[in-house]
Amino acid sequence: MDGHSIRNRAAEKLIPPIPKSKPMKASTSTHDAELSLPALAFQGHRFLRPNQDRRAYLALDLKTPRLNDIHQHLWLAGLPSAARPLHRQKLIGRSILITEDPDEHMVWFETHIFIKPLPDFLFDWDCWNDNLCSDHELHKSAYGLLLSYAWLVQHKSDLDIAKEASLLPEHLEWPDWVRFLEAFLDNVNLHTLSDVNKRYHYGELRLSRLNTIYRLAPPTYSVTNFIRGYRAGSTWYNAFFERHFKWMLAVFAILSVFLSALQVGLATPKLQENGSFQRASYGFTIASVVAVMAGVALVFIVWLGLFGYYLLSTWWNDRAVAYKRHRRETSGEAGLEGVTAHK
Known part of the structure; x- marks a missing residue:
């Protein structure tokens, strides 16, 4: 057959x-x-x-x-x-x-x-x-x-x-x-x-x-x-900050609860005399401050990287498309590029 x-x-x-x-x-x-x-x-x-x-x-x-x-x-x-x-x-x-x-x-x-x-x-x-x-x-x-x-x-x-x-x-x-x-x-x-x-x-x-x-x-x-990713979402920068600061605020809220609990503990006479608890409180306080600063810095660095990427990729794409259209125009090719839609 x-x-x-x-x-x-x-x-x-x-x-x-x-x-x-x-x-x-x-x-x-x-x-x-x-x-x-x-x-x-x-x-x-x-x-x-x-x-x-x-x-x-x-x-x-x-x-x-x-x-x-x-x-x-x-x-x-x-x-x-x-x-x-x-x-x-x-x-x-x-x-x-x-x-x-x-x-x-x-x-x-x-x-x-x-x-x-x-x-x-x-x-x-x-x-x-x-x-x-x-x-x-x-x-x-x-x-x-x-x-x-x-x-x-x-x-x-x-x-x-x-x-x-x-x-x-x-x-x-x-x-x-x-x-x-x-x-x-x-x-x-x-x-x-x-x-x-x-x-x-x-x-x-x-x-x-x-x-x-x-x-x-x-x-x-x-x-x-x-x-x-597979399908890009909103590229508005306010959406970017809103999306990332949501989880950061949740982490900061949890840290605040722990820091408040430590502060209450240090106010009690029994824990004031506990060296291990004081060292742990000191270490957690420093770690929390560093985490907050690092989180804010990370979001800023990521935003700066994305800003640079979109700026460069937009410029490169504009140059590439303009070059292809110019090449088709000079070669007289009736291609499928956007330039043919305006002829």
């Missing part, structure tokens, strides 16, 4: 739950699916034209390279089990934040969880056949994203939440969704998950632990990743 026949068989497994001649309401024709792609997308510092380079855009929209790079450490950030359905996410107090980055899909922090809306083209048989079934990794990534929605939207209440949050089309009805998932799940090995991208062997992932993994794990270790 040749490669073309194999791809056709793979595509047959992905036929939506209704005939091609009568697509369900959430589906689109191939032409409409193409038109639904955005006019512009960003890939690093490059501008991407999805309707001109569909394969590159689908990879950007579906693949999870950053999580795959640290797959062997994901057990520290989440469980190898299905994600909670949306109604459970609401029940435990999490709000849904929309992300278009598949690497952030089902990543949570504090009382928020990032969810990527399900692309309309995944409802279209022709898009699967023409674009997804010819790329093994792209095919597995699309499988994984659909499987995640089988976890997230298990009940009609989940579908209502998904439509309210603009994760699924408004006109998608519950019976259509069930039939679509039934057809899809018939083609997934739910015991081994060998058909899906390995990122989806895990469900929800905790952002704070992903930041730690990305900073310290050998596969992704770099100065940039050490500072930014």
Whole structure:
């Protein structure tokens, strides 16, 4: 059997739950699916034209390279089990934040969880056949994203939440969704998950632990990743001081309680005559003063280092992008850099 026949068989497994001649309401024709792609997308510092380079855009929209790079450490950030359905996410107090980055899909922090809306083209048989079934990794990534929605939207209440949050089309009805998932799940090995991208062997992932993994794990270790982590939070310096002075104030409060207790102890005649207690009180007092000064100095040094890093990296990035644009302009190359958007 040749490669073309194999791809056709793979595509047959992905036929939506209704005939091609009568697509369900959430589906689109191939032409409409193409038109639904955005006019512009960003890939690093490059501008991407999805309707001109569909394969590159689908990879950007579906693949999870950053999580795959640290797959062997994901057990520290989440469980190898299905994600909670949306109604459970609401029940435990999490709000849904929309992300278009598949690497952030089902990543949570504090009382928020990032969810990527399900692309309309995944409802279209022709898009699967023409674009997804010819790329093994792209095919597995699309499988994984659909499987995640089988976890997230298990009940009609989940579908209502998904439509309210603009994760699924408004006109998608519950019976259509069930039939679509039934057809899809018939083609997934739910015991081994060998058909899906390995990122989806895990469900929800905790952002704070992903930041730690990305900073310290050998596969992704770099100065940039050490500072930014997996997903950089607020870069406002008041947020930096607020975040770090919180734990410092807690430590200082504990030290104050101990120092007050020592002061009360030294006021009692019995402990005033206890040499060991006086030496311990003296040592703890000196250590507390040093700890306070060292803590403040450490936060200041870290802030100064971050200020220098962001200043230098911003300057270097500005020079690098300007050089690339100038080189493309002088060479007459109609590239994908931002300069082409203004021509």
